[in-house]
Amino acid sequence: MTLVRSFATVGGITLISRITGFGRDILIAGFLGAGIAADAFLIAFQFPNLFRRLFAEGAFSSGFVPIFSKIMEKEGRDKAREFAEEAFAVLASILVVFVVLMVAGMPALLYVIAPGFDRIPGQMEQATELARIAFPYLLFISLVSLQSGVLNALNYFAAAAAVPILLNLTLITALLTAVATSSEPATALALGVFVSGIIQFLWLSWHVRRIGMKLKWTRARLSPRVRLLIHRILPVVFGASLYQVNLLIDKVLATLVSVGAVSWLYFADRVNQLPLGVVGVGIGVALLPLLTREIQAGRAKEALRAQNRAIEISLLFTLPATGGILVLAEPIAAVLFERGAFAVADRAATSAALAAFATGLPAYVLIKALVPGFFGREDTATPVKISIIAMILNLVLNVILMQIIGHVGIALATAIAAWLNAGVLAVTLYLRGHLVPDARLRKRLPRQVIATVIMVAAVWAALTVMVSIVGPIFGTSIKPAGGELIRTLCLAGLIGLGALVYVVAGLILGISSSNNLRTFRRKPDNVSGSSGP
Numbered sequence: 001m002t003l004v005r006s007f008a009t010v011g012g013i014t015l016i017s018r019i020t021g022f023g024r025d026i027l028i029a030g031f032l033g034a035g036i037a038a039d040a041f042l043i044a045f046q047f048p049n050l051f052r053r054l055f056a057e058g059a060f061s062s063g064f065v066p067i068f069s070k071i072m073e074k075e076g077r078d079k080a081r082e083f084a085e086e087a088f089a090v091l092a093s094i095l096v097v098f099v100v101l102m103v104a105g106m107p108a109l110l111y112v113i114a115p116g117f118d119r120i121p122g123q124m125e126q127a128t129e130l131a132r133i134a135f136p137y138l139l140f141i142s143l144v145s146l147q148s149g150v151l152n153a154l155n156y157f158a159a160a161a162a163v164p165i166l167l168n169l170t171l172i173t174a175l176l177t178a179v180a181t182s183s184e185p186a187t188a189l190a191l192g193v194f195v196s197g198i199i200q201f202l203w204l205s206w207h208v209r210r211i212g213m214k215l216k217w218t219r220a221r222l223s224p225r226v227r228l229l230i231h232r233i234l235p236v237v238f239g240a241s242l243y244q245v246n247l248l249i250d251k252v253l254a255t256l257v258s259v260g261a262v263s264w265l266y267f268a269d270r271v272n273q274l275p276l277g278v279v280g281v282g283i284g285v286a287l288l289p290l291l292t293r294e295i296q297a298g299r300a301k302e303a304l305r306a307q308n309r310a311i312e313i314s315l316l317f318t319l320p321a322t323g324g325i326l327v328l329a330e331p332i333a334a335v336l337f338e339r340g341a342f343a344v345a346d347r348a349a350t351s352a353a354l355a356a357f358a359t360g361l362p363a364y365v366l367i368k369a370l371v372p373g374f375f376g377r378e379d380t381a382t383p384v385k386i387s388i389i390a391m392i393l394n395l396v397l398n399v400i401l402m403q404i405i406g407h408v409g410i411a412l413a414t415a416i417a418a419w420l421n422a423g424v425l426a427v428t429l430y431l432r433g434h435l436v437p438d439a440r441l442r443k444r445l446p447r448q449v450i451a452t453v454i455m456v457a458a459v460w461a462a463l464t465v466m467v468s469i470v471g472p473i474f475g476t477s478i479k480p481a482g483g484e485l486i487r488t489l490c491l492a493g494l495i496g497l498g499a500l501v502y503v504v505a506g507l508i509l510g511i512s513s514s515n516n517l518r519t520f521r522r523k524p525d526n527v528s529g530s531s532g533p
């Protein structure tokens with residue numbers, strides 16, 4: 001029940017974040033389209049995000065939270081805070097030097113990660129300028145990741161989950177201000193990225209102080225605990241570097257496919273990130289502290305139960321999301337992005353990539369649910385080895401499939417590699433006795449699949465009837481989509497129908513219980529603290 005409540009908190013706030021993110025991306029698509037300026041900004045934006053995921057997000061989540069939780073359990077709150085302060089000082093010192101070096105060397109770095117930009121006059125120069133403005137964001141958002149680890153370890157999930165909302169609102173404000181003042185939108189967005197990092201850092205600083213865990217600035221030193229943290233996170237950093245290098249290769253290849261390929265993949269991935277963010281992030285954030293506590297307390301059965309429930313919840317939401325996106329990929333792209341500078345061809349290219357990404361959606365979320373089974377037991381090496389295998393497969397498939405189906409091949413390769421990653425993680429946990437599907441999971445999983453099939457059939461039939469009555473409101477390969485209001489209402493109706501059919505089929509088949517629903521509605525208790533400060 002604690003897992004479900006924590007997931008509901010993180011997932012609910014992440015849903016709000018994704019909605020504001022869609023608002024941001026809709027504006028970017030409308031004002032920048034999927035051309036030279038959009039590609040340049042998106043590369044500049046994703047550059048600091050790449051290193052954030054490498055240095056802070058995954059590494060500190062896996063290494064910091066178990067150590068911090070163990071110190072809290074055995075030595076008390078003050079000792080845990082001292083450890084957090086030591087880690088904070090070391091991370092900040094390393095990042096200041098790194099950011100200065102990266103900004104200075106930006107032109108050369110962009111020739112490596114976006115070689116295709118050099119073929120377009122002025123695009124490399126524009127991308128360099130935008131990247132230099134946006135890159136210092138890395139310093140602040142990495143410190144935010146450590147602050148989030150402190151809050152999550154203490155079961156305060158809401159404040160950290162709300163951080164991306166601040167990014168989205170800042171970028172929306174920057175873009176609208178640029179349009180109103182006739183300024184360069186891409187430059188305003190890059191500046192907005194930098195400013196949002198400061199805002200997010202101040203936001204979590206206030207929340208950390210509010211729960212009595214204010215992190216004081218201290219001299220950076222490699223204390224025994226910090227050395228232990230580095231020892232724990234090095235395998236994760238190495239694994240993350242492989243994964244991020246893989247993503248970097250995806251971007252490099254996309255710049256070589258055609259103008260707009262970077263943007264098509266970005267917008268498609270943003271839609272795919274809605275269920276991935278809401279379910280995957282919610283599960284990953286909520287499960288790691290819970291599993292760590294159960295394992296440290298020697299409650300093996302409870303840890304297994306939590307692992308099973310995480311898998312069940314993951315598939316409960318991602319299976320229908322996958323089916324729905326596959327049927328509605330083009331309507332979704334038409335409603336969200338097709339306006340202004342975003343043309344018919346952009347909609348078709350984006351929807352094709354979206355469908356390819358969606359085939360791997362359950363796997364992406366399962367990885368988030370399975371990796372804590374290793375991290376909670378202080379095993380950070382095994383997931384790295386598995387990610388190496390998946391990375392190699394992704395690279396090989398990228399090179400092969402992009403020759404056949406262009407940018408769609410890059411998205412499809414990512415999905416296939418994710419399934420391999422999730423499968424090997426699951427088998428490894430099973431062989432170690434750390435993943436034993438219980439009767440409830442074995443019973444409900446096939447029923448989730450059946451309910452999803454019923455939902456997909458209903459949505460496909462409704463879409464076919466709708467188009468036959470009102471015409472091609474979502475556009476064709478040569479015709480733009482219909483009016484904003486009618487296409488939006490039609491898509492909302494189709495999504496609502498799909499949700500209703502899935503819920504009804506689920507109730508009939510028994511894929512969830514009334515206890516789960518009551519838990520989602522129930523206010524979290526003070527012990528869990530999941531509502532945050």
